[in-house]
Amino acid sequence: MKQINSVCLIDDDPVFIFAIKRIFKLSDVCENFTVYNNGEEAIEGLTQTIASGKHIPELILLDINMPIMDGWQFLDEFTTMTVSKKITLYLVSSSIDPVDFQKAKEYELITDFIIKPVTRKTVIDLVENMTQNQ
């Protein structure tokens, strides 16, 4: 039951990238991943993808704390881009700082906030949510 064509992971932590990919695969949700290690890389990559109109990710999992361009800066840039397709975006962070939760509410783009570690259950719930809302 592959419900998601493509997931974009924006995170600088290779262990998390490794683990989250495995969880998605194990849950049989998705096998196509695009990985960016910081916000800037992601903006560059996504600009091209969106321009070409091919393989636009359905889901973006965005980390907050990253070098060069962090999650918030990415969001500020990304908000200005026009995308033909609906992209679901989740913030994924170890942060449990209420300031971050509060800030997340200010972005319409953000569907929800996921606190690491991410378990299989989290992923399955997330996908269910996405398919229900479609």
Added chain:
Amino acid sequence: MKDVYNQLFRIQNAQTGNETNSFLDTIQQSLAIGSWEVDLKTMEITWSAMTRSIHEVEDDYSPNVEEAIHFYEEGKYRDLITVLFNNAVNNGEEFDAELLIRTAKNNLKWVRSIGFPILKNNKVVKILGVFQDITEKTNTFKELEYKEKLIRTTIENAPNGMALVGLEGQIIDLNKNFCSYLGYTKKELMHTYVNKLSHPQDINIIPIHIKEMINREKDSFECEKRYLKKDGSIIYCLLSVSIVRDDANKPLHFISTIIDITKSKAINKKIEYLLQTTKSQNTRLQNFAHIVSHNLRSHSGNLEMLLELMQEEIPESTKNEFFPLISEAVNKLSETIQNLNEVADINTKEKQELESNNLLDFTNNALGTFRAEILDTNAKINIDINNKIEVLAVPAYLDSILLNFLSNAIKYKKEDSIPVININAEKINNYVKINIEDNGLGINLDLHKDKIFGLYKTFHQHEDARGLGLYITKNQIDAMDGKVEVASKVNDGTTFSIYLRYEAN
């Protein structure tokens, strides 16, 4: 003067009639001046009525020379009159002196005594004298002298440094402390210019004020200022300067007062340093809290994820002695990080806004969480809280506090008896005191009083005792301006009293 007196006495001598004498007596009385006369031939002394009155003797009193001299106060005054009188007799010298006498009624009086030798054929035959009571005048003078001295010694010994400074800045006069503050002698400082004593960097503080005072824009000013002592060291002073003007409002000079504040300056510096240290430590603490909340959490989160994946993907790798232990260690690590996080969170947050919360509602909510445990243990809960009591608190903290104390009350029950928990609240001044009383195991306060609210302190061999609840609770209470007290007896029970700020409706 002498002529006037001579005239007076000539008249008296020429006319011995009583009428004239009484006339002279009247004059003498009104002037408080008496006269006397010593006939050296007969050694007879004549005192006028006023002279007798000054001596406070009877009207018919008539002394001999020795007795007359005896009225003068023993010591230097009697010695002096003796010399003066002898000089007049032997050398024909006049005298005029202010002396102290002791009257017949034992009163001390200041008198002016004047003697004129009368010559006949180059020989002194008579001494005529004038005798005036000058006690009042002398006393006024002495009083002024005393007052002047009092002011002088007051200034001299004042606890502050004081100096009179001329309009040009030169020191006119100064007291002991001014000298000792700066380490100079009075002689060294007299007439020097006061700005020469200033610390070079502070030399420009004063002139503008001086100008304003001279221009009558103000009468005084105060500032902190450094001076250089003679040995080159710095003294921090609080300087007050006021201007003195004459009746026509013309500036005369300045009065400068200095107080040595070097010590308090040093203390202030220390406080500033401590504040700085505290600030930077606080920043470090916040950074540390961030490391705990983010970086450590990331790593432990990753470990948890990897372990979960391992279990799913390569189950055979988990079927050994190591995996469950690693798994447990990772869980414990995550839990510890979570705990540290909560603590760091309370301590590093900006002061949180306190909201008004209904205490009874919160208490009932908290009890709801323990419904299962309460049924399980048959616990009896007695709540006595007025439903109008509102406390000022961070809602999440209030929840956590109530949950913690209630959970402890149930958790640490006595093996063989049904737990009874009494919860009540009362208003005390601006606070609400919440008592949570149980009949449980109790805590040995003699042993644990100091560390009861400490981090990772446990007092019972209970499997769930983590030593974190009370620590976090205490931190949360402190953060809300409250306090917590504990009373306990082993095998009898424990009462925690929580004080939270009261919200008046």
